[in-house]
Amino acid sequence: MAAKKPATYCNPFWTESFPDPFVLKVRGRYYAYATEHETYPPADSWVFPILTSSDLVQWREIGKAMPAFGQPYGRYWAPEVTVHNGQFLLYYAVHTSEFAGSIRVAVADRPEGPFTDSGQDLTSSLFPWAIDPHVFRDQDGQWYLYMTIEYWDDPGGFIGSGNIVDRLIDPFTLQGHPTRVTPPQHQWQLFEAQREARGGVDWYTVEGPAVMRHRGRYYEMFSGGCYYRDNYAVSYATSDTPMGPGGMHDSSWHDWEGAEGQAFLIRSDGTYMISPGHNSLVPGPNNAELYTAYHAWQQDRAARRPCLDRLFWHGDQPWTAAPTHTPQPAPALPRLRELFEEPVLQPCWHQYDGRWSVSNGEVAQEDDTAVRATLQHRDRLSAAWLLEVNLRHITGAGSYGVLIQSDAGTTVSVSITPGSQLAVWSGTSPAEPVQTMPLPAAIEAAAWHQLIISLSGSALSVQFDYLRPLEVLVEHPAHTFSLFTQHCSAAFSGISLTDHFRDEFLNNWQTPALLGWSVEASTESEPGSAPLAHWRVQDGALEQTSAAPGEHIVLKSPLHEQYECGATMMLHRANEQGLPALGLVAW
Incomplete structure (x- = not known):
């Protein structure tokens, strides 16, 4: 009997236009929302297409989210949905002209809608143009709204669009203290040289914020460049706080410098996936895996289609194989x-x-x-x-x-x-x-x-x-x-x-034994020493403290027929008596 092939999926996961994809998980099911394709939809039409899935692989269309306002409103962009006390809050950008846009909120009782505009315009009193809303809720209960506005006088010297943050007093009201996050500040973020529509200046673009917390630090992914050119890509910035104290001159967020000068988390492959960007983040069906959804052009240049790839962590750095166009392992289902x-x-x-x-x-x-x-x-x-x-x-x-x-x-x-x-x-x-x-x-x-x-x-x-x-x-x-x-x-x-387990070792009181780690007697190089005597939890890591020769192996959990294992490792010091080595053991 032939072995059963592992389940796979392939990008794009939907064949039609679905730009700026945002994916929400609700009680085991997924809902994806996208920018409206029609620039100026009439008042009797609906905007923001919605897809649904139970596994992130098989998707079906279930309609659109909300009715359009009609003239003079158009350019309905980048919807994101947050759940609060049973209400589904859809944050979106809408324009009355090319450079006059604001962020609004629509409300529904179900993730598939119908959504009704709340009548709340969050940003017009602060900025003439704001797009790409993203709500981040921190562990202390505070809500933040990240968004994209125009930067005309940033100290970095680049003119264009960039990301800021403000606190939400409630789901419909900003505090009114906008704070700098990621302005345009790199040459690769050029949208258009000598952009005529903005006075002939070189215009740079940073947009599409997506924020998460990992091991006590904050990560803001963003897209930069021109969405229809090859330079459009995803990078990220980090901070110790979701919102710094310095207002529009704040410097709490720091752009990732990249590896070997390449500060791209997701970028064009040059052939199959072009201009990937505007990503969102969503847990997999088993809650152990993390995925990023984004759009990309394909060779036909007919539409920005939605894609999905897994996100990993290499120490304190996120990593993904995106953009992929070949079959990928399907998101793992829970047991x-x-x-x-x-x-x-x-x-x-x-x-x-x-x-x-x-x-x-x-x-x-x-x-x-x-x-x-x-x-x-x-x-x-x-x-x-x-x-x-x-x-x-x-x-x-x-x-x-x-x-x-x-x-x-x-x-x-x-x-x-x-x-x-x-x-x-x-x-x-x-x-x-x-x-x-x-x-x-x-x-x-x-x-x-x-x-x-x-x-x-x-x-x-x-x-x-x-x-x-x-x-x-x-x-x-x-x-x-x-x-x-x-x-x-x-x-x-x-x-x-x-x-599943994910030991982050962030609490020093969690000893290796309390976390379920153990040693084999055959690997103990110092007779008479207590089990785990040379292993400790310290400063966010599991440390082996003995420099004695021989192997030091620590084991975790029971055996599984199928499993995935990963760890971040660093050599502190080496014993002079032999060649040092460290790694993982499949026991």
């Missing part, structure tokens, strides 16, 4: 994925008390008088895993969440008390929670929210939406998980489970 698409519970779920029912892609526990109702999944947890659960409160004054159970009956519960807190409880000390986090007052428990729970060794991490994770040590193994309600009714949806 378990439950979208509740069938009208009945599947046999893998076991009910304990309560009244559970399935409808409209969710499972709900409807009895708010039940002291405790649980719905346990029969699959076993591995030694390291990543679990996503989306949940919302229905009625009752109790709590709801996720139980992590051992075969011995001990539990760890991750619970949400509406209007109050997120808490982690241990069955070994039930009198009070191990850790708590107050929920922001603006959080509406009746709306869908996301929990991301992961376990690596004894280190449990719990993240509510985009907020700062709770880090907890668990005292017993984890074998199964359940959904639960206590004195309330709640619903659950978009559940996925992936065998």
